[in-house]
Amino acid sequence: MNRRGEATEEIPAAEQPKRMKIIHIAYLIAALDMTGMFLQFSVTPYLAKKLGFDTLWFGYLQTTVGIIQLLGGPMFGRFGDLFGARVALSLACASTTVFFLLLAIADHPAMLFIHKIPTVFMHVLPACQMVVADLSEPEKRADALSKLGLCFGIGMIAGSTLGGHLNTRYGEAFTAYFGAAWSAVNLLLVLKFIPKTTKGQTPRTNTESENKSKSIFNMGEITRLMKFPGVTATFVVKIVAGLPSGIFQVMFSIIALEFFKLQPEQNGYLMAYFGIVQMVVQGGVIGPLTARYSESSLLLLSIGVSSLVGLAQAYMQNVFHFCLTVIPMMFSFSVFNVITDSMLTNSVPSSDTGTMMGLCSSVQSLLRTVGPTAGGFLYVNYGVSSIGLTQFVVNIAVFVYLLLRQPKKTAEQKE
Template sequence: MKARLPFIFIIITMMLNSIGIGLILPVMPSLITELTGGSISSAALWGGVLATTYAVMQFFMGPTLGNLSDRYGRRPILLISLVAMGLDYILLSLAGTIWWLFAGRVIAGITGATFSTASAYIADISAPEKRAANFGLIGAAFGVGFIIGPAIGGFLGEIGPRVPFMAAAVVALGNATLGYFVLPETLPQSKRRTFDWTRANPLGALMSIRKIPNLTGLVVVFLIFTISHQVYPSVWSYYTIERFDFTPKMIGASLGAFGFFMAIIQGGVIRMIIPKLGEMRTAMWGMGLNFVVFILVAFLGEVWMLFALMPLMTLGAIAGPALQGIMSKLVDDDAQGELQGIFASVTGIALILSPITMTSIFKYFTDSDAPYYLPGAPFLASSLLEISAMALLFVIAKRIWGTAATPAQ
């Protein structure tokens, strides 16, 4: 059991990181309106700015922290990040201005970019044949945390919009304390290397896209799909407040339910659908389903309809792994790692672009001088993105394989 403690700690760390993110989601609209004195429409735009800022820092600092861990070891980078994250949550709980909150999200983006370091730690302590399965457990832990976090955050948010930040600080600092006692270093001095800024370039993976035939168009499809599907975390809290007058508790409950269905889809349903339909048909059906569901969500009139549609909202996410599967079959075995780097970079760009885009659309159509009041407008924008990605995939498939039903049908 003692030998398993470091592995268990990393899994718990990723889950607690996810819980920390989820804790604050239900109360961000309330805190922003408190700090700015504006409407929920204006708060949404600020929320988009804050989310994009966080994503930018994650995008650029993820490779940097990973490379720093190659130089100084995994343990110090992980522990320092956890302590800094806990202190940042305290800073956020005390925010007196929106710029204070902005500075806090910058720090949060830096300290939260520990996924690459955690993955490197898992690689250090795992046998080669078990690494893929253990990496999967990191993703599963993150998903479980995102179910628990919003639910707890919504409950605590009923006490006050700053309480979840305090709870997140306790979680992070408690985890750092645990790690101090149970987390050994896994990278010996003999295997450490000099830090090199050129190897910490997050855009480096994108430069290799042109080396792989037929990949560029499919990467564009994946980018459009990811931007579209990120509409849910980008505007969910603001949309549900504006459309259904949700309280933090209801926002937390709805996000928890969404996470629950997503875990079912990602954990089991995908494994049944893709083998039966093949990657191409799965991607097409997934994006087609998203197109329809986004339109339905845009015009929802009752709360029960929102919850009833959640299984279909999350089912549409199957298009993402299907697209990744299509691209992986175009790449040689010795370039699969490079392809994963491309996926990470593209996802990072989508996480930067989607929040600011979707919240800007939300503000435009919910402002007092909006030409047409429609809180669900971001979902209509996503539906257009989905049908565009679907059409582009169809054209690419016809060009590469001569039919839209391959590879693997």
């Protein structure tokens, strides 16, 4: 039974190897896409600086991406539900290729904004999450989704290291063209191995089929998911608790450049360190934790650790201090995102997992929209410590709220 009280679909034994093969291909596609994205992070900050961007204008650039993806995320998720995984992933990979081509020819500040337009469709990771959520069993979904985080770590290591080397030796334009070719290879993998749809053949009543609109832009079909039990509360926690850490993440490239004064190659090594830590957490820690502890307990743990990370970041003075905070930071970030995504996708019908993943990605986009402006303001006026202190205060407040809410929730479940 799932959270909505419906019987879950039992996967036939003969279907399991086929499903696992598709899931593994989705992992590969996600890893390649993340490699390309972190390769791009080795280009954009340094190109922006060459074109005359200061910290605030770089924040506006990041905010632009957040707004575009905030609008595109839910629509893309519904697009995937209506037209299938292959079409959705093909659109996302093709958009990524165009994104890199526009970045390669960017020679004016306006071009840096124009090259962000394709990000409205660049949702490869949410599309891969949709595939994994569709093909995995509900009780194993958190573990399956956490493996996508392992792909994220691989991409972080490979992309940051490769991007740093390419940018240092051949410049921003060559690195961007390399990213375009990389994304084109990913598109070929999608066309070759991903099936047209990954949805189970669940029966629908005539009334349900008639009422279900086929429009991608039907906001009623998207927002109705918020009416399922627990979805709205989980979304609020995902936004509020995720905002402070989101601010730090979107500002990190500026912090690395100005506060730590890192060169592109050094920044690449640091990002590779992030990736190694994330791989260990996603590949070897989250699976055993989800098998042993409840999702609500792990959610509390991740938020509590995140608050302590914020406090530590408020008092860090150099890169070494920061590296000490990376392990708990990546642990809390990874557990928080995997658990909230698992809770949300298990709360809605399998036919709507794409839309739900789109909404989850829109939360990240919202954080990237608000984060750069808020982070730029805090950094310029109060320094790096203010970002860490904000994270500490907000996460402590959410932790106390969830702690006080648990006895009430337990009583309701017993009734």
